Amino acid sequence: MGKKSVIPFGPQHPVLPEPIHLDLVVEDEVVEEAIPNIGFIHRGLEGLAEKKDFNEMVYVAERTCGICSFGHGMGYCEAVEKLMNVEVPERAKYLRTIWMEFSRMHSHLLWLGLTADAFGFESLFYECWRIREWVLDIMEKTTGGRIIFSVNQVGGVHRDLDEDQIRFMKGELDRIERDLKNCEKTLFEDATVQKRTRGIGVLSKQQIHDLGAVGPFARASGLKYDMRMTGYEAYGNLDFEPVISDEGDCYARILVRTKEIYQSIRLIRQALDQMPAGELSVPVKGMPKGEAMVRVEQPRGEAVYYVNGENTRFLNRFRIRTPTFANLPGLCQMLQGANYADVGILVVSIDPCISCTER
Amino acid sequence: MTTAVRVIFVVLYVLLAPLIGALLAGIDRKISARMQRRIGPPVLQPLYDVIKLLKKQVIAVDRSQGFLIVSYMILTVITGCLFFAGVDVLMVFFILGTSSVFLYLAAVVTGSAMSSMGAQRELVQDMAIEPALLFSAVGFYLATGSFEVGSIIGGPVSAIVKMPGFFAAFLFVLTIKMRKSPFDTAQGTHAHQELVKGITTEMGAKNLAYFEITEWYETVLMMAVVAIYIINSHPASIIAAIVVILLVYFLEILIDNTCARLKWKDMLVLSWTVTLISAGVNLILLMVI
Amino acid sequence: MTVIEPVQKYEDIPAGDLLVTVMRKRQAEFRLVQICCAVVNNQYEVIYSFADDESYELTNIRVMVGLNETIPSICDSYPYANYYENEMSEMFGLKIEMIDGDYHGKFYRIEATEPFLSKKAKEERAVEAEEIRKAAEEAANMPAPEKDAPDPASKPEIKVIKKEGGGE
Numbered sequence: 173m174g175k176k177s178v179i180p181f182g183p184q185h186p187v188l189p190e191p192i193h194l195d196l197v198v199e200d201e202v203v204e205e206a207i208p209n210i211g212f213i214h215r216g217l218e219g220l221a222e223k224k225d226f227n228e229m230v231y232v233a234e235r236t237c238g239i240c241s242f243g244h245g246m247g248y249c250e251a252v253e254k255l256m257n258v259e260v261p262e263r264a265k266y267l268r269t270i271w272m273e274f275s276r277m278h279s280h281l282l283w284l285g286l287t288a289d290a291f292g293f294e295s296l297f298y299e300c301w302r303i304r305e306w307v308l309d310i311m312e313k314t315t316g317g318r319i320i321f322s323v324n325q326v327g328g329v330h331r332d333l334d335e336d337q338i339r340f341m342k343g344e345l346d347r348i349e350r351d352l353k354n355c356e357k358t359l360f361e362d363a364t365v366q367k368r369t370r371g372i373g374v375l376s377k378q379q380i381h382d383l384g385a386v387g388p389f390a391r392a393s394g395l396k397y398d399m400r401m402t403g404y405e406a407y408g409n410l411d412f413e414p415v416i417s418d419e420g421d422c423y424a425r426i427l428v429r430t431k432e433i434y435q436s437i438r439l440i441r442q443a444l445d446q447m448p449a450g451e452l453s454v455p456v457k458g459m460p461k462g463e464a465m466v467r468v469e470q471p472r473g474e475a476v477y478y479v480n481g482e483n484t485r486f487l488n489r490f491r492i493r494t495p496t497f498a499n500l501p502g503l504c505q506m507l508q509g510a511n512y513a514d515v516g517i518l519v520v521s522i523d524p525c526i527s528c529t530e531r
Numbered sequence: 532m533t534t535a536v537r538v539i540f541v542v543l544y545v546l547l548a549p550l551i552g553a554l555l556a557g558i559d560r561k562i563s564a565r566m567q568r569r570i571g572p573p574v575l576q577p578l579y580d581v582i583k584l585l586k587k588q589v590i591a592v593d594r595s596q597g598f599l600i601v602s603y604m605i606l607t608v609i610t611g612c613l614f615f616a617g618v619d620v621l622m623v624f625f626i627l628g629t630s631s632v633f634l635y636l637a638a639v640v641t642g643s644a645m646s647s648m649g650a651q652r653e654l655v656q657d658m659a660i661e662p663a664l665l666f667s668a669v670g671f672y673l674a675t676g677s678f679e680v681g682s683i684i685g686g687p688v689s690a691i692v693k694m695p696g697f698f699a700a701f702l703f704v705l706t707i708k709m710r711k712s713p714f715d716t717a718q719g720t721h722a723h724q725e726l727v728k729g730i731t732t733e734m735g736a737k738n739l740a741y742f743e744i745t746e747w748y749e750t751v752l753m754m755a756v757v758a759i760y761i762i763n764s765h766p767a768s769i770i771a772a773i774v775v776i777l778l779v780y781f782l783e784i785l786i787d788n789t790c791a792r793l794k795w796k797d798m799l800v801l802s803w804t805v806t807l808i809s810a811g812v813n814l815i816l817l818m819v820i
Numbered sequence: 821m822t823v824i825e826p827v828q829k830y831e832d833i834p835a836g837d838l839l840v841t842v843m844r845k846r847q848a849e850f851r852l853v854q855i856c857c858a859v860v861n862n863q864y865e866v867i868y869s870f871a872d873d874e875s876y877e878l879t880n881i882r883v884m885v886g887l888n889e890t891i892p893s894i895c896d897s898y899p900y901a902n903y904y905e906n907e908m909s910e911m912f913g914l915k916i917e918m919i920d921g922d923y924h925g926k927f928y929r930i931e932a933t934e935p936f937l938s939k940k941a942k943e944e945r946a947v948e949a950e951e952i953r954k955a956a957e958e959a960a961n962m963p964a965p966e967k968d969a970p971d972p973a974s975k976p977e978i979k980v981i982k983k984e985g986g987g988e
Contacts, residue, residue, distance in 0.1 A: 177644055179644045179645075180644075193929070198644075201648070209923075209926070209927060209928075209929055210927065210928060210929070211927070211928030211929040211930045212929060214928055214930050216935055216936070218936065219935065219936055222938075288791075291791040291792055292790075292791050292792025293790065293791040293792075294567065294788070295566060295567050295788045295789065298567040298568065298569065299567075299568075302568060362789075362790075362791070364790045364791040364792075364793060365791050367791075367793060367797060368791050368792070368793070368794075381849070381851065381873070382899075383900055384851050384852055384853075384898070384900050395873065396873075397873045399876075401876070402825070402826045402876050403825075465828065465869065465878065465880065467826075467853075467871075467878070474853075476853055476854050476869065478854075478856050478867070480858055480860075488858065488860065489856075489858035491854075491856045491858075493853065493854035493856070497903065497904075498853075498854075498900075500900075500903060501899070501900035501903070511794070512648070513794045513795075530928070
């Protein structure tokens with residue numbers, strides 16, 4: 173004992189949801205340093221912006237990631253709409269908000285299952301994913317797709333919700349809330365879960381700020397920062413506060429994300445009640461010229477969309493800065509001095525979405 | 532027990548234990564799946580898996596791994612045979628400890644980081660189990676006056692009446708021995724842990740098949756140890772023993788599905804504490820009374 | 821719910837002022853949001869975005885860098901900028917010096933080098949590099965200046981005031 177070894181963690185590893193490569197310098201089951209490498213799922217999607225019509229680019233932007241796909245499509249559309257000064261109709265804004273919140277719910281439920289799996293609690297994993305199936309059923313019924321919705325277009329949305337679908341949604345939301353409350357007791361109070369998550373990977377508020385972390389990862393350490401407070405889409409008309417916690421360990425992150433699921437349910441109910449009638453989209457005339465930067469709250473945090481056009485059909489530059497890219501330094505900081513048994517949980521607790529990070 | 536009976540038992544063990552073990556493993560997977568609201572694989576799935584593994588081509592990093600695994604298997608089978616032949620239980624537990632060293636070597640010889648760390652955790656697991664097993668043997672001696680299995684089951688009263696504390700400690704470490712949550716740090720049945728598959732990461736094809744088969748032999752052996760707590764000279768106790776075995780097995784599945792995985796330090800501390808308290812108190816009582 | 825209206829500002833600065841501007845942002849406790857690189861008119865346009873987490877204000881600092889120029893790394897002020905800078909130098913070929921944790925082109929494990937730099941830009945960069953090299957050669961081959969005129973590059977004379985050693 174006492175020998176340093178470099179353990180290659182990933183990209184193919186059962187505990188990782190997505191392929192990231194970490195070179196862990198380990199001594200006696202304690203990790204001294206973690207060096208990340210990415211690029212295993214790099215498809216060069218940003219380069220495609222120069223080859224695809226800006227209207228068609230929505231479909232490419234959506235396919236950046238399977239879990240946060242609606243957020244990417246919405247962020248791209250918002251950036252191009254800001255560039256071309258297009259005002260989206262109210263009903264479309266509310267519809268986008270509703271689908272975005274469903275996307276957030278399914279992403280957080282997926283993450284809860286993966287975390288349970290990371291600390292060896294398979295039954296909880298299956299319970300969370302069973303609840304997630306109901307969310308995906310709602311998505312399929314209303315948009316036609318379970319993961320990749322393809323309802324966004326520059327200028328609005330394609331599809332509408334009718335009365336039957338809204339009634340179905342409300343019924344399902346009640347069922348989801350009820351079953352999640354049952355799961356909650358195990359998540360929050362089980363002794364073995366507490367032993368695996370309390371006090372693991374603690375980052376203080378100052379450290380989180382210095383590392384530039386975003387999203388629920390940052391909110392679990394007390395940083396009150398949620399891009400939805402800026403009131404884009406229909407969020408300006410809805411009533412909510414960001415969910416924060418002060419402890420900054422893995423347990424706090426589970427708490428924050430579970431509470432955000434309840435928050436999403438409340439937001440969807442508000443939006444469904446407030447949604448006005450109206451058009452779904454406006455026609456878009458002209459070519460994109462100039463530049464625009466838009467920030468959107470994805471399930472994993474703040475995502476930045478930058479578009480730059482030069483009065484042609486093809487954008488000159490389209491950049492996404494995804495939240496996982498900003499949380500990577502936080503991960504490397506947490507891994508220093510961590511026990512090897514905790515590496516799986518720490519990697520999963522930042523909610524890594526590597527296909528977003530690499531585009 | 533006459534020699535003929537011993538020989539029959541040994542032959543039955545060698546032939547039937549893998550089948551019974553496979554059946555138990557299959558029932559385990561089916562019940563776990565139903566607890567998780569899934570349908571689950573067919574009950575004979577472990578048998579199908581092992582048959583498939585035996586047909587595969589061996590790609591081992593080091594050829595000595597095959598020899599070490601087969602040694603592990605043969606030693607475990609011999610231990611079981613000794614037990615069913617009615618020989619003394621203390622020797623059985625000691626040889627079981629020796630056989631696990633071969634498993635450790637088989638994992639370490641590949642030089643893979645995951646495998647080596649899993650092997651180290653396996654040694655820690657053994658450290659956690661040994662005290663309870665040895666205490667059980669001592670308890671048998673104090674309760675029934677003999678280490679020999681034949682005498683223990685021939686007694687007028689079930690051994691458990693005088694050694695409930697030892698039984699509790701033994702059940703606790705059974706979870707570790709059978710590699711179930713919360714104590715599956717060295718090798719979980721599911722590959723979703725940080726060490727990939729832990730000690731069996733670098734084992735494939737025939738070697739993995741031998742490992743699985745040895746697991747079955749060991750499960751049957753452990754269940755048999757549970758049985759000798761219950762069996763006495765009355766024939767009805769055999770039925771009681773079978774019922775208790777099934778209940779114990781179900782309890783293990785239940786615990787597996789309701790706990791997360793604990794780290795090895797917690798496992799060591801917990802198992803030694805439970806052993807010392809429950810078995811220790813029982814020991815003092817038996818020596819005093 | 822109180823809606824916070826975010827303000828966005830764009831500032832254009834020359835490459836020489838980059839470090840000072842970034843240090844000022846660090847003093848004001850701004851968070852580095854992202855660094856974006858684009859190729860515009862055969863020049864690199866690098867945008868550094870900083871955000872204030874209380875007021876949600878976003879400040880974008882734009883720096884135009886030539887295809888063969890080098891800009892310094894901002895890792896001293898923002899240690900986590902090294903991932904963005906590694907990505908930019910790998911994808912676009914932008915030369916950044918003194919990155920803390922430089923992967924030397926191995927951050928993204930991909931086979932292509934500088935995939936986002938178009939062929940036209942690569943050719944333009946090669947042409948510019950050739951011009952710079954020629955200009956440097958000519959400067960080295962220039963004749964020596966005349967002896968009468970004071971050479972402005974030489975050091976000024978140091979006048980030594982001799983002190984009388986007392987009491988020897």
